[in-house]
Amino acid sequence: MNTNEYLQALANRRTIYALDKNIKVTPERLREIVELAVQNPPSAFNSQTARAIILLENHHKILWDITTECLKERVPAEHFAGTQEKMDSFMAAAATILYYEDMNIVEGLQKQFPTYADNFPLWSMQANGMVQENVWVALELEGLGASIQHYNPLIDEKVKEAWSIPDGWKLIGQMVVGNPLAPAGEKDVADIKEHVKLYQWG
Numbered sequence: 001m002n003t004n005e006y007l008q009a010l011a012n013r014r015t016i017y018a019l020d021k022n023i024k025v026t027p028e029r030l031r032e033i034v035e036l037a038v039q040n041p042p043s044a045f046n047s048q049t050a051r052a053i054i055l056l057e058n059h060h061k062i063l064w065d066i067t068t069e070c071l072k073e074r075v076p077a078e079h080f081a082g083t084q085e086k087m088d089s090f091m092a093a094a095a096t097i098l099y100y101e102d103m104n105i106v107e108g109l110q111k112q113f114p115t116y117a118d119n120f121p122l123w124s125m126q127a128n129g130m131v132q133e134n135v136w137v138a139l140e141l142e143g144l145g146a147s148i149q150h151y152n153p154l155i156d157e158k159v160k161e162a163w164s165i166p167d168g169w170k171l172i173g174q175m176v177v178g179n180p181l182a183p184a185g186e187k188d189v190a191d192i193k194e195h196v197k198l199y200q201w202g
Contacts, residue, residue, distance in 0.1 A: 013137045014187065016145030019093040019178025025142050027056055030177075033138045034097060041130035044116075044123035047109060050131045051100035051169055059163075063098075063174070064091040066158045067151050074154070090149070093178030097135065098159070101128055104168035128172050135175065145180030148173050 110117040152171040
């Protein structure tokens, strides 16, 4: 892959909600993608704080059952139909990737380097975002679709109990993955000239 092909893959990565379970990527290949994405992004002081859990088949279903039950405690019954429709759409997909940050490491760095203590949580979120982006682009290249969801911290404790999540791991997001049934809709693109400036000597 050359630079232009890589940049095109970045542009092709889109949020896709209409997904089903008919993916051709094997569990082993999915794990390989996530492992490489978690292992290789830059992180402050090479701290490598990102963690990921891949939920397939019944585990994927259990996650969205948990989320549905948590939301039923918050959303009035007379308004729940739209929420249920959204939960059903996530459950129709093939997998969910849970993204975590190991806050034990972050807190250890804060104690070790107090001058930068306020920055370590921010730096860890930046690194986690790079992990998510790398996974998402790789999934796009594999022909898969995805969306990122954020039902944390509402679901945190029940998810921790269901999959024995270690103490100190902070849930950052839930990436729903599946076979795309329809392309992403049109995307409004801002005038990039207003977002990126170039200065040079001369």
